Amino acid sequence: MSTLKPFLNEKVKVLTADGRLLLGVLEGFDRTTNLVLSSAKERIFSIDEPTKDISMGLCIVRGNEVVSISDYDEQVEDSTDYSKIFAEKLKDTRNSLID
Template identity: 40%
Template structure:
């Protein structure tokens, strides 16, 4: 958890348990790894046969720690050309009861 301190005020990429991809500037976090992200966007990546990757502006966004799989810093400028990225739907990370 203390390792998140190094990401404060930096651009991060977050993957959630329901396979959503978020990017933004990490503004804060707590002991439960709930995080606050400013200038947040959600990226939606489609299979090759569908449309290009979509960016949905979310603004200031709060993500619950229990819904976060991983957080990592994004290089500036971002080396990924998102218009060329395609993929398949990801399965959820939680097992059904």
Template identity: 40%
Template sequence: MLYSRDTCCRQSAGASAGSWRAFLAPVVAGVLVLPRAAGPSIMTSALENYINRTVAVITSDGRMIVGTLKGFDQTINLILDESHERVFSSSQGVEQVVLGLYIVRGDNVAVIGEIDEETDSALDLGNIRAEPLNSVAH
């Protein structure tokens, strides 16, 4: 089942409604990091706020994909629209590879963060040099 802002399950009112917050890791500068032990229902509830917003996804294989989050499911599979991959290099500027409508498998998602579009559009990606991210070591 795919979730969106309209269809995502909501916490019920009452004493148990706030209990899921104890599992959330701190959210710093718009980056959402959730421990996998928290369970899929908690993670999908937190992702609801990112629907129809521009997000950056860092994958466990070291890729950075930016796009509009259109939907997700209980295993954190993500549907991104108007997406592109930012390929970093220490010798050249950041290359943007157009992906369009793109699905990221949930088991490959490491970090999801909201992008401030005004700040992002002001970046001169052609002059940014950075080493590519390494993949996650298990």
């Protein structure tokens, strides 16, 4: 998990196995990729409503739920008007054993 060290105390985006997109400052992590995010927000996508961010405060994400972690490009985020973006909810990445 040493590849996460450069992200410590930086804003990141985290995609979870259930299709949630979380934004926040990476405060800590462990060997199993459990994450601690401060100033966390969940970005919610919908076809019927504009994309919105819901404030969550301090957030712990279990490592087995983490699909990807990426940097947060402040310039891109500031120049994007998410209130004008309508999109389908991100899909779950888990393989269901039940049809």
